[in-house]
Amino acid sequence: MYVYDKANELAKCIKESSEFDEYKKLKDLVFADDKNKGLIKEYKAMQLKAQTAYMTGTEPESELMEKMQKLGEVLQFNKDVSAFLLAEYKFNTLIGDIYKIIGDACEIDLDLFKE
16 A cells, blocks of 8 residues: 555655664664663653653652752763664654644644643
C-alpha cells in the first residue's frame, strides 16, 4: 500500500538523520557502562512517575522530585551522559514535530490536555 511505503520511507529518513545518528552513537557509548545505564533508567523511571502524577492532576511527591533533581545533577556532571540526554531531547523533538505534522494533516486534536 502506498501509505505504508511512504511510512517506511519516512522511517528510513529518520534513521539516516543526524539527530538519530548522534542519539544512537551516544546511547551506545553511555549504555556500555552498566552504572550509567542503571542511573539513566532510574532517572527515567522517576520522570515517568512525575509525569503520571501531573497527567492525573496531582502533584508528584516532593521526595520524588528531590531525588529526581539530585540524580539529574549527578548525571549532568558526566559529559557523555549529559551529551546523550541532549541528543535524546533533540531526537524526541524531531519525532514530536513529525507527529504534529501528521496530526495536523489528519486534523487530530493534539491539544487535548491543554486548558
